[in-house]
Every structure is written in structure tokens, then in C-alpha cells.
Amino acid sequence: MTHPVPIHFRPVDLDQLPHLPGRIAVLADTAKSLSAGLRRLDRLTKGAILRFLNSEAFGRLKPGEAVELAWPAGLLAEAVQIIRLPRRADVAQARKAGGAIGRALSPSGTTVLVEGHAMAAEIAFGTAMRAYDFSAHKTGERKEAGPVQFMAANPEALAVAAAPGAAVAEGVFFTRDLVNEPANILTTYDFAARLAAMQELGLDVEILEEEQLAKMGMGALLGVGQGSESPSKVVVMQWHGGEKGAAPFALIGKGVVFDTGGISIKPAAGMEDMTMDMGGAGVVAGVMRTLALRKAKANVVGLVGLVENMPDGRAQRPGDVVRTMKGDTVEVINTDAEGRLVLADVLWYAQERFKPVGMINLATLTGAIIIALGHENTGVFSNNDDLCNAFLKAAKAEGEGAWRMPMGDAYDAKLKSRIADMMNVGGRDGGAITAAQFLQRFVKPETPWCHLDIAGTALLKSDSMLAPKGATGWGVMALNRLIREKFEGK
Structure with a gap:
């Protein structure tokens, strides 16, 4: 790296x-x-x-x-x-x-x-x-x-004084490397192996394979990857730096190592950039690396769903119905709205297994958020003002643009399906919001939660103040600060 x-x-x-x-x-x-x-x-x-x-x-x-x-x-x-x-x-x-x-x-x-x-x-x-x-x-x-x-x-x-910054830079660079890698190098195998190698830093790392995911009922996640030769995986990284036995804070990342759009295939122009569709998982990995390097005094678990969205004879079709780990069914209207299907199962698994004190998921989820906010700000959606405000404060302190977006029942109603519990899309208007509403259906009411749509900030076409053209590592600095200030008492 x-x-x-x-x-x-x-x-x-x-x-x-x-x-x-x-x-x-x-x-x-x-x-x-x-x-x-x-x-x-x-x-x-x-x-x-x-x-x-x-x-x-x-x-x-x-x-x-x-x-x-x-x-x-x-x-x-x-x-x-x-x-x-x-x-x-x-x-x-x-x-x-x-x-x-x-x-x-x-x-x-x-x-x-x-x-x-x-x-x-x-x-x-x-x-x-x-x-x-x-x-x-x-x-x-x-x-x-x-x-x-x-x-x-x-x-x-x-x-x-500079040592803590060195640990953050190491985490940011790890994220940038992951996001910049081409998909023929960063397969689901390679991604999982890079995360497993962080055990040498003191992280506990588990790799859950397709057979295990099927037994747990992760039908939404597995449906996304079923058209790929690369098997889907979930990687769990745990950092035990806080009080023994205390519930952790959870970070969840979308790790689509390449996104063709599946059967609802994307236009050819610009598809090469979809190597960055694992950006959310990359940020989670970078934060976990930073926490381990600086020996953070907090309990944090990072979970990433690693899949590849490809079209072949086994690929998921528009109109298919999948069953999530939660038990809800989803009518897949658009196979290019796959990231939310991955996150739905990993969000539910994180809550069922770890009962976290709060959780934040990151995903290059929608083009709609770029239309709304451009490349200057990540879209922030939340069910909890305290967690959301703490994150926005941390992002501002680190100079990482973030802007809170609305949510509400009217947006949620757009996901109603004729044949299943919900559809995976709700139309073009308010597309970033309806994607967040979909995810919220897999968040328990008692769990403080934020969804960060980093589609516009994970990779840039021009230089920025602290990064050359390409992957930015957006979010590693802000999330590291949030964990330090909210869960480490300093």
C-alpha cells in the first residue's frame, strides 16, 4: 500500500x-x-x-x-x-x-x-x-x-504533536488505494485479504463467505452478487480499545468492487469510474486502520459487504423479489440500485449481532446526491439529531463538506410495491432521499443512525487541497474525530 x-x-x-x-x-x-x-x-x-x-x-x-x-x-x-x-x-x-x-x-x-x-x-x-x-x-x-x-x-x-495526524494519513491513504485500484486487481477476494492483513495491527477480522451468508438469510446482498464470478463476502473488523464488554459503535460500508448496473446496465461512457463503487467500504477500512494505529480508546466494529454487480445468465433481473435478513421482501425494480440491497442486510446483521450504541453507514449510493450537492458535500441522512449534529461538527472541524438532507413519510411512501413489502427504488425525484428511506427500514427505531451518501465526494476529477485527482479518502478524518470526541472523552 x-x-x-x-x-x-x-x-x-x-x-x-x-x-x-x-x-x-x-x-x-x-x-x-x-x-x-x-x-x-x-x-x-x-x-x-x-x-x-x-x-x-x-x-x-x-x-x-x-x-x-x-x-x-x-x-x-x-x-x-x-x-x-x-x-x-x-x-x-x-x-x-x-x-x-x-x-x-x-x-x-x-x-x-x-x-x-x-x-x-x-x-x-x-x-x-x-x-x-x-x-x-x-x-x-x-x-x-x-x-x-x-x-x-x-x-x-x-x-x-504530529503523530496522531500520521495515523490518520495512513488510514486515508489505505482508503485512497482501495478506491483507486482497478476492479481486476481489487476483487472481492483481494479486498477481503487486505482487510484480513490488518489483524497484525490488533484488529479482529472475520470473513463471512456465501454459504454462511445464505444460512443467515442475506438474500438481498447475495442477489446483487449472484451474476459475478467473484463470490460475495461480508468482512467484520473489530477494535476493542474501550471498556471491556461495552457495546461498540458500528461503521457499515457498501463494497461493490465494480458496478455495471447489472441487467439494468449503465451507459458505457464513464462506467470505468465504477471501480470506486466500493468507496464506502474503503472509508470504513481506513477508519479502522487509523483507530488501530493510534490505539483508540473506544470499541468500534466495521462491517463491509463486498460484492460485484455483473450481468450474466445467473444475474438478478428487474422484477425479481428477494428476502432480506430482516425477513422483509423487496421487489427489485432496478438492478443498478444495488448498494441499498447490500447495506440492508449488513445493517440488520450489525444490529442483531452487536447491538451497537449507534451506527453510520457510508455508500457511493446515488447519482441524485451529486445533482443535489455537487462534489463539495456528502449527503447526510439521520434518525437521530444528537449523532447527526456530532458528525456534522466533526466533519466541519476537519474541513470535510457534509450537508444534512431531509427525510419523511411522503418519501417513504414512494417505495410501496404491488407484489412485495417494498420496491428498491422510488422514482427519479428525490432519489437520494428515497434511497435513505429504504435503508431506514432496516434500522431499528432505538438505534441512532446516519447514512452518508459519498457518491460526489469519494473520487474527484480534479485536484483538491489535500489530494491529487482521484480518490479523496473523504470521511476518514471526520469519523476518526467523531469517535475520538464522542466515545473517547477527548
């Missing part, structure tokens, strides 16, 4: 500056207030730093944005990257600054002169997050980033 770029923390040594190769990144607030490092660089470059800080170009920079001075006189370095960052920067500005650094790491090495900046740990986190590069399937010479060192006034304290 891809690991975050190693960042080393060193004491400030301004005498090294003339001899450093690669790129030197420095933080600047105003031309009137220069740090010791900026003053030294200004002398070495015969006033080039101060001239730039007094220019209109620097004045136009927003906090966290950067400009490079290439091959500055008086330095061995190939460039000095100047990042505008207020001394009292907030978390988002500091991570943006780190993102600017991570986007431009040099193969010859990068030195970041943070000195005593209060947000140095967040800058380091942003640097690691943006330096991600998924290149597992590229051949030829790779230009990997050289050594990255942060020169800080107190490097030992900075290393301690």
Missing part, C-alpha cells in the same frame, strides 16, 4: 541553508515581520525574499497559497517556496499551506522551515496528505519525493 511520505523533524540550523539541495519552503506573514530564517534567506539571496514580500504578487496570495523563486542566487537549492501563512492561522489555512508544500516536493529533498509556528503539526499533516501518489500500475522511471525535513524550534514536541 501507499504510505505517507516520511517527515523528519530537525532543530533549526540556519547555517545549513546555503548548502541545502532540492527545495526550501518557508512561511511568511508580512514583509514587516520576518522570522530568523526568512532574514537569513533574504541576506543569502541579496534581498530577493524581501523584494518579493513587498510585491503585489505576494499581496495577492491568500493564506496557504505559495509562490516559488527558482534557482535563487546564493543558495544550492533549486527553489525557495514562499507560503503566505498568518502567525495566527487556523487549521484549514495551515493544512492548505502543507498541501502547497506536499504538491511540490522535490526528488532532491525538501526542507520546511517552520521554526516556532504554532500550527506546524497541521502543516506537516497537510504536507503528508497532499504528497499522496497512486502509481502502483505505472511503469518506467518514477520520480519519488526525496527526504522531507521540518526545521522546528522544538522538533521533539512537534514530532509528538
Whole structure:
């Protein structure tokens, strides 16, 4: 898997500056207030730093944005990257600054002169997050980033402050790798094996196979995958970091490793992106990895339903009726509305077995949520204001866009079937909402629950502040924070 770029923390040594190769990144607030490092660089470059800080170009920079001075006189370095960052920067500005650094790491090495900046740990986190590069399937010479060192006034304290962020970045990268992988690599077999390998981190991992799922009555989930050569699976990951015997918090993810739409087949254009239809399961896996790496003091269980939605002679047909683990029957109107069928059985199983204190499911569930919210926000649906508000607060603190959507009986009525207990779709209008209403039918009234529709945020066609084009890992940061603040007491 891809690991975050190693960042080393060193004491400030301004005498090294003339001899450093690669790129030197420095933080600047105003031309009137220069740090010791900026003053030294200004002398070495015969006033080039101060001239730039007094220019209109620097004045136009927003906090966290950067400009490079290439091959500055008086330095061995190939460039000095100047990042505008207020001394009292907030978390988002500091991570943006780190993102600017991570986007431009040099193969010859990068030195970041943070000195005593209060947000140095967040800058380091942003640097690691943006330096991600998924290149597992590229051949030829790779230009990997050289050594990255942060020169800080107190490097030992900075290393301690940055450690939790390193665990989060590792979880985000695990999620991104899963979402970016092509479906001929990330089969249900391979996905389950990658999750099983996390036992070495202290997670308890079980893989439930089709025969077991059939005995438990998971007819909805099994119906989705019956047209594929790859067997359907449910993987259960448990982290026991809290009070012994206490009920866990549950995370449930949709893991459709490839979605053709089944017999209700999707258009060819853009179908290649359906390798990301396991994004919900990928986020659950990334959160569980983060919790294990940072030894979270909470009990959390992550469950993912792994299937492939393919059309063949055994595939589920429109008009079929399946029986869920709960016992309810579903008329399958559209085989491309398969994710909710997977989640229905896994949600019910999670409640029956673990009786969680609450649960959140994640899924790249509907195109309708992209029409509603674009790619800036995940759609949030919930039956519990306390859990929903806690999640929205955590998402806002981490800079991960999330917006609560409505639910109600009028939407639920659209799922009425003539021949079964319900249909799996309720028409085009309000499609993201009726999908949430379907899922709520498999949530017990006493269980606090949120449904996160990440169809618009799991994978982007352009760069973002902390990620290159492709998988974002959206949700790992917010869910990790939610668990820390709501279930760990800090």
C-alpha cells in the first residue's frame, strides 16, 4: 500500500541553508515581520525574499497559497517556496499551506522551515496528505519525493504533536488505494485479504463467505452478487480499545468492487469510474486502520459487504423479489440500485449481532446526491439529531463538506410495491432521499443512525487541497474525530 511520505523533524540550523539541495519552503506573514530564517534567506539571496514580500504578487496570495523563486542566487537549492501563512492561522489555512508544500516536493529533498509556528503539526499533516501518489500500475522511471525535513524550534514536541495526524494519513491513504485500484486487481477476494492483513495491527477480522451468508438469510446482498464470478463476502473488523464488554459503535460500508448496473446496465461512457463503487467500504477500512494505529480508546466494529454487480445468465433481473435478513421482501425494480440491497442486510446483521450504541453507514449510493450537492458535500441522512449534529461538527472541524438532507413519510411512501413489502427504488425525484428511506427500514427505531451518501465526494476529477485527482479518502478524518470526541472523552 501507499504510505505517507516520511517527515523528519530537525532543530533549526540556519547555517545549513546555503548548502541545502532540492527545495526550501518557508512561511511568511508580512514583509514587516520576518522570522530568523526568512532574514537569513533574504541576506543569502541579496534581498530577493524581501523584494518579493513587498510585491503585489505576494499581496495577492491568500493564506496557504505559495509562490516559488527558482534557482535563487546564493543558495544550492533549486527553489525557495514562499507560503503566505498568518502567525495566527487556523487549521484549514495551515493544512492548505502543507498541501502547497506536499504538491511540490522535490526528488532532491525538501526542507520546511517552520521554526516556532504554532500550527506546524497541521502543516506537516497537510504536507503528508497532499504528497499522496497512486502509481502502483505505472511503469518506467518514477520520480519519488526525496527526504522531507521540518526545521522546528522544538522538533521533539512537534514530532509528538504530529503523530496522531500520521495515523490518520495512513488510514486515508489505505482508503485512497482501495478506491483507486482497478476492479481486476481489487476483487472481492483481494479486498477481503487486505482487510484480513490488518489483524497484525490488533484488529479482529472475520470473513463471512456465501454459504454462511445464505444460512443467515442475506438474500438481498447475495442477489446483487449472484451474476459475478467473484463470490460475495461480508468482512467484520473489530477494535476493542474501550471498556471491556461495552457495546461498540458500528461503521457499515457498501463494497461493490465494480458496478455495471447489472441487467439494468449503465451507459458505457464513464462506467470505468465504477471501480470506486466500493468507496464506502474503503472509508470504513481506513477508519479502522487509523483507530488501530493510534490505539483508540473506544470499541468500534466495521462491517463491509463486498460484492460485484455483473450481468450474466445467473444475474438478478428487474422484477425479481428477494428476502432480506430482516425477513422483509423487496421487489427489485432496478438492478443498478444495488448498494441499498447490500447495506440492508449488513445493517440488520450489525444490529442483531452487536447491538451497537449507534451506527453510520457510508455508500457511493446515488447519482441524485451529486445533482443535489455537487462534489463539495456528502449527503447526510439521520434518525437521530444528537449523532447527526456530532458528525456534522466533526466533519466541519476537519474541513470535510457534509450537508444534512431531509427525510419523511411522503418519501417513504414512494417505495410501496404491488407484489412485495417494498420496491428498491422510488422514482427519479428525490432519489437520494428515497434511497435513505429504504435503508431506514432496516434500522431499528432505538438505534441512532446516519447514512452518508459519498457518491460526489469519494473520487474527484480534479485536484483538491489535500489530494491529487482521484480518490479523496473523504470521511476518514471526520469519523476518526467523531469517535475520538464522542466515545473517547477527548
